[in-house]
Amino acid sequence: MIESTRNPRVVAAARLNKAKARRDAGRMLLEGPNLLNAALDAGIEIDAVFTLAEDALSERASSIGVDVLTVTEAVMKRLADTESPRGPVAVAVLPSQGNIATRDTVILVAIRDPGNAGTLVRSAAAFGFQVVATPECVDLWSPKVLRSAAGAHFSTDLYVGVNPEDVAAAGVTLAALLPHDDGGPDPDPSVGPVGLLVGNEAHGLPARLIQQAPASLTIPTENVESLNAAVAGSIAMFAVAQGR
Amino acid sequence: MIESTRNPRVVAAARLNKAKARRDAGRMLLEGPNLLNAALDAGIEIDAVFTLAEDALSERASSIGVDVLTVTEAVMKRLADTESPRGPVAVAVLPSQGNIATRDTVILVAIRDPGNAGTLVRSAAAFGFQVVATPECVDLWSPKVLRSAAGAHFSTDLYVGVNPEDVAAAGVTLAALLPHDDGGPDPDPSVGPVGLLVGNEAHGLPARLIQQAPASLTIPTENVESLNAAVAGSIAMFAVAQGR
Numbered sequence: 001m002i003e004s005t006r007n008p009r010v011v012a013a014a015r016l017n018k019a020k021a022r023r024d025a026g027r028m029l030l031e032g033p034n035l036l037n038a039a040l041d042a043g044i045e046i047d048a049v050f051t052l053a054e055d056a057l058s059e060r061a062s063s064i065g066v067d068v069l070t071v072t073e074a075v076m077k078r079l080a081d082t083e084s085p086r087g088p089v090a091v092a093v094l095p096s097q098g099n100i101a102t103r104d105t106v107i108l109v110a111i112r113d114p115g116n117a118g119t120l121v122r123s124a125a126a127f128g129f130q131v132v133a134t135p136e137c138v139d140l141w142s143p144k145v146l147r148s149a150a151g152a153h154f155s156t157d158l159y160v161g162v163n164p165e166d167v168a169a170a171g172v173t174l175a176a177l178l179p180h181d182d183g184g185p186d187p188d189p190s191v192g193p194v195g196l197l198v199g200n201e202a203h204g205l206p207a208r209l210i211q212q213a214p215a216s217l218t219i220p221t222e223n224v225e226s227l228n229a230a231v232a233g234s235i236a237m238f239a240v241a242q243g244r
Numbered sequence: 245m246i247e248s249t250r251n252p253r254v255v256a257a258a259r260l261n262k263a264k265a266r267r268d269a270g271r272m273l274l275e276g277p278n279l280l281n282a283a284l285d286a287g288i289e290i291d292a293v294f295t296l297a298e299d300a301l302s303e304r305a306s307s308i309g310v311d312v313l314t315v316t317e318a319v320m321k322r323l324a325d326t327e328s329p330r331g332p333v334a335v336a337v338l339p340s341q342g343n344i345a346t347r348d349t350v351i352l353v354a355i356r357d358p359g360n361a362g363t364l365v366r367s368a369a370a371f372g373f374q375v376v377a378t379p380e381c382v383d384l385w386s387p388k389v390l391r392s393a394a395g396a397h398f399s400t401d402l403y404v405g406v407n408p409e410d411v412a413a414a415g416v417t418l419a420a421l422l423p424h425d426d427g428g429p430d431p432d433p434s435v436g437p438v439g440l441l442v443g444n445e446a447h448g449l450p451a452r453l454i455q456q457a458p459a460s461l462t463i464p465t466e467n468v469e470s471l472n473a474a475v476a477g478s479i480a481m482f483a484v485a486q487g488r
Contacts, residue, residue: 126465
């Protein structure tokens with residue numbers, strides 16, 4: 001039983017609540033039984049599981065050689081991102097980021113809200129899209145984004161810190177998702193994979209990117225200035241998937 | 245300048261952060277310039293505006309006879325729901341809730357997350373739906389839901405504490421939004437208005453309601469157990485609006 005919040009393994013793990021520490025260590029934190037189960041199902045490598053008490057899930061991890069460490073509530077609170085954590089919290093290896101595949105892609109351009117980012121990852125997995133996040137985005141591997149995506153991180157491919165130009169270079173046609181139709185041609189899913197650009201919650205997409213994208217897409221709405229960014233991106237992915 | 249957080253008008257207004265106080269007083273709080281502007285545009289009655297400093301917006305309110313009260317940062321913090329409030333915070337009259345109209349309706353069944361509820365209100369306004377919230381829902385007039393809907397509360401009709409049976413009684417055909425197709429007939433927007441039932445984030449819709457609804461609707465997905473509730477409801481509204 002680890003009782004001290006200064007235990008070196010606890011200190012090292014708790015650091016992974018910060019994006020920079022995750023990048024440096026190539027590790028992330030998975031909080032709660034659902035995320036840990038989803039990661040185990042997907043064959044994600046787990047370094048350690050911190051748990052308040054041993055149970056079927058910690059046994060599952062232990063059976064494939066993962067270190068299981070029992071900790072006090074104070075230690076769990078130090079590791080977790082939520083208010084009253086019931087655990088477990090696992091340290092897991094970040095999936096390696098290969099070359100961008102030539103397939104339907106949702107590109108998160110400076111999305112700042114972790115709930116929106118996670119919701120977009122969840123919808124992307126549901127509609128068969130891979131996910132690219134620009135360097136200005138919230139880190140897709142943050143505990144809040146992981147929680148919001150409810151395990152979908154492990155059912156599609158994610159690329160963090162990538163610019164839209166690199167997606168276009170992989171043979172994906174960029175399409176700007178715009179609140180008001182700019183008259184540009186709609187993306188044609190029958191021609192090839194679509195790279196949907198979803199802009200920042202407050203500022204939308206940069207003008208430079210809109211000009212650069214050969215296609216654009218607008219969801220017809222009334223009464224409102226815009227839809228929520230995660231909703232707009234999800235409806236656009238749904239529409240492209242329907243067109244396939 | 246009001247400097248005391250115990251000022252009776254401040255105390256009375258701050259109470260409106262609670263649902264029960266809002267119901268009893270028939271009043272709500274609007275935080276931030278965008279919500280106050282949207283409410284003024286919509287002709288919502290405002291009792292008072294608390295502001296850190298007089299500006300064009302407080303002048304707009306003042307010009308139609310609204311009390312404008314300058315307050316200190318401590319008082320603003322007492323009134324507001326956000327961490328570092330810049331104001332204004334306005335006390336506004338809750339719109340009266342008339343009989344349920346016979347038109348497309350999204351019915352929030354025990355939606356608990358304020359962000360999801362606000363996002364659904366925003367999408368409802370965008371796709372021409374009115375909004376019904378069951379008694380188990382988060383209060384649609386809470387500051388967090390108002391913020392998340394970004395002013396859309398004032399561009400459609402909202403009915404709080406209403407059961408789906410009352411929507412059906414108004415001549416709206418109920419359709420259960422389900423993560424997995426149960427084989428029921430899709431709603432036919434050409435026959436008449438649709439009442440989309442959107443279930444709780446963790447538990448979905450009660451079995452009783454699913455049986456009762458003459459139609460059901462499923463968004464085709466892969467890889468995930470379900471979509472985010474606000475996304476699922478928004479896509480369903482989009483699909484019904486496209487069918488009109």
